[in-house]
């Protein structure tokens with residue numbers, strides 16, 4: 235049995251769809267959900283629904299019994315994630331899970347000086363727990379989602395241009411669906427035991443290039459301005475955006491500027507057997523007329 239956590243989220247749902255498409259029978263797939271009301275689509279596909287919450291250790295042990303492969307999708311509660319994910323690793327160990335595949339995060343700077351340490355911290359902690367657990371593992375160092383570019387640059391970008399303090403470093407943005415497909419390939423084949431993969435695009439693009447791609451798609455010139463971080467925070471604060479959103483945006487922009495996400499890698503291409511989707515094509519789909 236393959237169990238997917240976070241199955242009501244984007245990555246988990248996409249991985250299940252790829253597993254089904256590639257021939258894994260629905261009866262061999264289970265989904266861990268914390269709210270059964272969200273599991274209608276999964277049930278309709280014939281997926282077994284198991285209940286569990288990263289905050290509830292006993293629920294995890296119960297649902298993990300008899301699982302051969304677990305796709306452990308990182309949670310999104312940044313504040314409580316270290317403890318939650320520790321629960322998942324310990325429960326997998328207690329339940330005797332055969333192999334844990336974990337969606338971690340690409341990074342270069344692993345110290346507290348990283349601008350995105352608040353996000354990286356729990357991934358580093360979970361990777362360590364997994365390696366020390368004695369469980370068979372595969373770690374997926376997922377790069378930043380291409381899908382998030384519109385969120386970073388704002389809703390009205392075709393009117394305002396890009397105002398984002400990311401400097402001119404390249405970023406190897408990677409489609410979430412490509413990474414989900416790679417996860418499905420790993421779950422449905424052998425030879426991935428105790429390996430780390432960097433799931434990243436084979437090409438990296440700067441925000442200047444992103445502005446050009448949007449200009450081509452929208453048929454009008456879109457500029458890119460990279461202010462200093464303090465100016466960015468001040469302008470967005472004055473525009474009334476919530477402090478939390480501004481803080482996360484500024485932290486990721488600084489991470490982009492410092493090259494935390496810059497390295498193109500070939501692990502994903504090899505796992506997919508094709509080139510990952512390009513940022514240019516993605517932006518053409520979003521901003522094309």
Ligand SMILES: NC(=O)c1ccc[n+]([C@@H]2O[C@H](COP(=O)([O-])OP(=O)(O)OC[C@H]3O[C@@H](n4cnc5c(N)ncnc54)[C@H](OP(=O)(O)O)[C@@H]3O)[C@@H](O)[C@H]2O)c1
Pocket residue numbers: 239240241242243244245246267268269272286287288289307308309310311318337376377378379382410
């Ligand atoms: N690489 C990147 O750029 C990037 C960007 C954003 C996030 N991420 C990470 O990648 C993960 C997957 O991405 P995504 O787009 O699929 O995120 P998503 O759509 O927000 O899905 C997150 C999933 O985690 C589940 N979850 C959260 N807390 C849980 C808990 N305490 N117990 C059990 N399940 C819990 C959610 O359940 P509910 O449906 O019940 O809420 C949901 O199914 C995220 O959770 C985050 O850790 C990566």
